[in-house]
Amino acid sequence: MKPPCPNQSRLVLRPSVxxxxxxxxxxxxxxVEITTVYVEGTRPTPAQSACPVDTDGQCMPQGNGYQVLSIVAK
Structure with missing residues (x-):
């Protein structure tokens, strides 16, 4: 899966170590100014948890977004 376009007005930011x-x-x-890395989501199985499904009946990836490596106020 490709990361979303960088010119979006909203991005999903995830915490990191x-x-x-x-x-x-x-x-x-x-x-703020951030440094991030895009992280692909994982695809759980329906037996693991309730999840939205795609057209093939498989769980859609969960948890994708930009993991923040550094953040500084401007």
């Missing part, structure tokens, strides 16, 4: 969920949330509504 370097940047915690709490730190990400602390920058809410602020202009």
């Amino acid at each position: 370097q940047v915690s969920r709490t730190k990400l949330q602390s920058f809410h509504n602020q202009q």
